[in-house]
Amino acid sequence: MNKLTLKDVNLEGKKVFVRMDFNVPIKDGKITDETRIKGALPTIKYLLEHKARIILASHLGRPKGEVKPELSLQVVANRISELIGKEVQMAPEVVGDKVSEMARSLQNGEIMMLENVRFLPGEEKNDDKLAKGFASLADIFVNDAFGTAHRAHASTAGIAKHIQAVAGFLIEKELKMLGEAVNNPKRPLVAIIGGAKVSDKIGVIENLIEKVDTLIIGGGMANTFLAAKGFEMGESLVEKDKIELAKTLIEQGINKNVEIMLPSDLLVAEKFDNDSPTQVVPSNQVPKGWMALDIGTKAAKEFGEVIQSAKTVVWNGPMGVFEMNNFAKGTFGIAELLAQSNGISIVGGGDSAAAVEKAGLAEKMTHISTGGGASLEFLEGKTLPGVEALSDN
Secondary structure, three states, X not given: OOEOEHHHOOOOOOEEEEEOOOOOOEEOOEEOOOHHHHHHHHHHHHHHHOOOEXXXXXXXXXXXXXXXXXXXXXXXXXXXXXXXXOOEEEOOOOOXXXXXXXXXXXXXXXXXXXOOHHHOHHHHOOOHHHHHHHHOOOOEEEEOOHHHOOOOOOOOOHHHHOOEEEEOHHHHHHHHHHHHHHHOOOOOEEEEEOOOOHHHHHHHHHHHHOOOOEEEEOOHHHHHHHHHOOOOOOOOOOOHHHHHHHHHHHHHHHHOOOEEEOOOEEEEEOOOOOOOOXXXXXXXXXXXXXXXXXXXXXXXXXXXXXXXHOOEEEEEXXXXXXXXXXXXHHHHHHHHHHHHOOOEEEEOOHHHHHHHHHOOOHHHOOEEOOOHHHHHHHHOOOOOHHHHOOOEO
């Protein structure tokens, strides 16, 4: 990584503006998943050890530029205080005289938290005046919010124009893990791409065809590829306007000597309903009126053999409608196989990360990305504005 990181700068006595991703699920005033908060702790602890004066910033939910008390970061500030055994002072707003005064009076090793940055419309518009306002609070900017690194906002990219900007430990780890997996992998490199639609993952598939040894395609998007092979797919979700593209991608795979694996059998149901009657059928024999909602047992076994022999596996997207228990076997099966494999396993955020967490297998993965959209764009080979804006090493 050719960007400056936390370890490249002197932090003692410096005011440090840290953009975190504390966009956590909250129910009845309680945080229900602390993964992102725990992911931020190494950076916070390092800053404390090095006697920095810390200003934490994040968004939460989608307040769309308005102050919404139910999306206040107070609950997050309280939880961090408990986890680090040190008070996190809560600012009354995002920017303003009171906030500037709080920042000025911070002592070494003290922490404050700004209110939800998306309470201001200028945040998502990457408003330069707001970015300057953020920069005026501090001496150094640390971006550790990988989950929003693909967005050019005032607190992720704009601020970096006005102040020295470095990567926090979480962003550094994400770029290292995802970067090595895609650009300098231990081979064979296998990518498993799932999810409902081809249209969401075209860029990822096109980029990975250039890099992988085997590409496994599951989930709803596999239906479109199977349709491209001329199979009748019944009532399954098929993107008719993407069938030609799927044909082209299959051709590309053949030309580049990349094996594109599609499910050889499917779990089909009469209705999009957990209690619907189901059966497992070969992929080219989906009954009229039925729909594919998961990969079949034979497909799971075939995918498993490839995963077991891989040295690096990158996984993004579920194999079926895993929110319904009867169509979750394929997705959880992949999670189990990755947990057992000896290779490097990288899970790219979003639904796949949720599935791994739900299966209780998170500890067994080499790396689970904290950014759904960001990891997807990284796997597409796009530059991320929040990373691009950091100071070069």
